[in-house]
Amino acid sequence: MKTVLVTGGAGFIGSHYVRCLLESEREVQVINADALTYSGNPWNLRSLEGHPRHRFVRVDLADSDQVRRLFREHAIHQIVHFAAESHVDRSIRSSAPFVRSNITGTHHLLEAALKHGVEKFVHISTDEVYGSISEGQADESAPLKPSNPYSATKAAADLLCLSFFHTHGLPVVVTRCTNNYGPRQYPEKLIPRIIFRLMNHLPVPIYGDGRQEREWIFVTDHCRAVEQIRLHGTPGTVYNIGTGETLPNLEVARRILAMMGKPESQIRFVEDRPGHDVRYSLDASRIKSELGWEPSVSFDEGLERTVDWYLNHSDWWESVKRRKTGGEQW
């Protein structure tokens, strides 16, 4: 039985990945380590309570003593590292928590992984490290040009991870995925925020002219890609994960309005985010050709499933509202 440490497993993507891993691998036990920040929600793990191969531990990765204790108490074979501060707007308001969790937290985990001879370290990163791509697609050799504190801290963590491979031979793999959406995403992010506002008869704010383009992936497709990479990814390699389904934010809003039977007059254009990247687009041919991964959920199908889920989970909304730290506007 292998023990896989999943960090950030009480958050949006991590909580889907933990289920994907437990369902696809019978001979794996999961240590799910999460600090339970504002976006880490125990509700997201409710259906795993009592699961014989899943154990939750509250750990702040930015605290080196807590990380050392985690590795002393558990014999960890592999790591899949999702834990991070993840929202661009928050990083613009205050970047210190991003440096702390995304850089210092990752560094503590790398040190512990090296000391304990971990056999695979999958670092979950983002397409945002490439910055805005005016045309074409970024492949894994594209220069890193992060333009906000969130993406800058993720890029720093990517480079630290790769340095541990080159310097120490730690078997690190880095993944860079496009925008995720699906059930249990914290409502500060574009898609659940639009749904929340429409459910509550509020106008839908869109930054600038709404023409910023993002590539979208349904969260379970991302998790399947990470699983392929955990099993078969080559150490020292970066894998982009994308679908090719690139849409302007305004079009995303329009599709949700149509699905929820709301008029386009609900849209309000608001002042743009400072340093807002205009376009992200990834070349994901490496993971497709080397590991045989393909996305399986189209944007329209995934969006239907997502809208439906949020409309039918008032208990999740209540749990998120109870954890609200104040001052947040969705």
Ligand SMILES: NC(=O)c1ccc[n+]([C@@H]2O[C@H](COP(=O)([O-])OP(=O)(O)OC[C@H]3O[C@@H](n4cnc5c(N)ncnc54)[C@H](O)[C@@H]3O)[C@@H](O)[C@H]2O)c1
């Ligand atoms: N959401 C996306 O579209 C997207 C796209 C590409 C990559 N990613 C990456 O995927 C990962 C997960 O993103 P998400 O959308 O699920 O975010 P999320 O905010 O929903 O979850 C992050 C989790 O990390 C935990 N965490 C934060 N700081 C921690 C710390 N110091 N110690 C332990 N746990 C800590 C939080 O409690 C939370 O449960 C992040 O690394 C993010 O950069 C996200």
